Amino acid sequence: MSGPGNEALRIGDVAKLAGTTPRTIRYYEELGLLPQAPERPSGGHRLYSPEEVERLREVMRLKELLGVSLQELKDLLAAEEARAAVRAELQREDVHPERRRELLLQAQGHIDRQLELVEHRAAELAKLREELLSTRGRVRERLRELDALAPA
Amino acid sequence: MSGPGNEALRIGDVAKLAGTTPRTIRYYEELGLLPQAPERPSGGHRLYSPEEVERLREVMRLKELLGVSLQELKDLLAAEEARAAVRAELQREDVHPERRRELLLQAQGHIDRQLELVEHRAAELAKLREELLSTRGRVRERLRELDALAPA
DNA sequence: CCTCATCCTTACGTTCACGTCAACTTCACA
DNA sequence: TGTGAAGTTGACGTGAACGTAAGGATGAGG
Incomplete structure (x- = not known):
């Protein structure tokens, strides 16, 4: 095997x-x-x-x-670590529903924390992207104007 | 004044x-x-x-x-630097159309370079975001299941 | 079994992106 | 016109994130 x-x-x-x-x-x-x-x-x-x-x-x-430090990343991953443990524990059927609930809520908290970070950065990047696109648009327009007057 | x-x-x-x-x-x-x-x-x-x-x-x-080094950032900004010079030169009316065209194309190149970087990162982040959202969705579902069986 | 590439730990070196200190000059303001 | 806050140029210090070299142990192939 x-x-x-x-x-x-x-x-x-x-x-x-x-x-x-x-x-x-x-x-x-x-x-x-x-x-x-x-x-x-x-x-x-x-x-x-x-x-x-x-x-x-x-x-x-x-x-x-x-773009976080390895220390911050460690904290973020402690989350993931915990989730792994949680998943292991949740696999078993004999867990108290109360405990299950607790574990799931905890996992959700961890995910939300990562999501927050990701979404913040994503939003900033999107903004930057929009600005760049807009600028590029203006440049293109000027090029078109130029072409209209004195084509190559 | x-x-x-x-x-x-x-x-x-x-x-x-x-x-x-x-x-x-x-x-x-x-x-x-x-x-x-x-x-x-x-x-x-x-x-x-x-x-x-x-x-x-x-x-x-x-x-x-x-998330680039200051050196790489310097290169990227040399672009912006150039754009500033370009804009200054373009302000004047007495620039040869040929030269204008050249400057504009150059500016476009610089912008495209930045855009490429930004879009790449944005795409990666978006992917990560999707993954996190999906995971969160699964967790939420499990929580709902739990609530259905044994409500608080 | 021998050998050589790979692994181990320990420890010091390096680059980046600044912080901090020293010795001195300059500015703002009473 | 003094005087304290803020500025200047070196220079050295620092934390993060590894690179690299030393000295020795281990494992896989012939």
Whole structure:
């Protein structure tokens, strides 16, 4: 059985797959951005699953798009971390509805927090985009005027 | 005659108006992000017009929204710089239409470059926003299910 | 089993984007 | 005309986010 989904990746592979370096991965782990993968079977080498690669990419993506510090990002991801735990707990059927509700509300709060950040930035960017488009429109119009008078 | 529009601002005033520090302003000037205001009447103090404040705010805004290094930002603003010069030159009527055309095309190129950057980021952010909204939707649904079974 | 690429930790180095301090000059105002 | 706040140019300091080098352990292929 060598089906896909259970390959054990080494840190160098992960780095290449995510487009970064081993150093950065260790650094993120040190900061708590990535789980400290306490599984170091026999040797001290870190091993990763493809899911971990996705997680890393997501971290890099958020860093890029939200433009926050790694510390702030850590807080934002604590949210995601919590959501993972929540999902795990919610999987089981035997959770008190009261507890379920609490967990879901908590998850919602985390998501809303991220959404707020994202929407704020998105709005600002949209505004900037509109301004640029408008300016470009004016330039184009002037070019057309010019063409009308003295065509190439 | 003390009408608005010709107040001479000092670097500290500018800093407060733009929400930053004198140090940053000097640093930006040193990097070439702000024009080196060669006008230092008698004393060596920098003087600014309200327009310069706007310029500074714009720089800060772009830095924040585009998340680029100050060097890259400088290149992007060389564009804007050029546009300012272009606008000045275009104001005059006695410019060869050929030259006008050239200037306008150049300006258009600069704008398009900025637009490309902005639209790329905006698209990425929009994608992220959609994902978050979708996730939130699922959470909400689960909450509604819960409410239906065991209302508060 | 040997070897060599890859990994480990530790630690110091580097770049960016400023902060801060020193020594001095200039401006605003009583 | 003094005097305190604000400005000037160096210069060095700093936090974030890694890069890089040292010295040694580990793992995969021949």
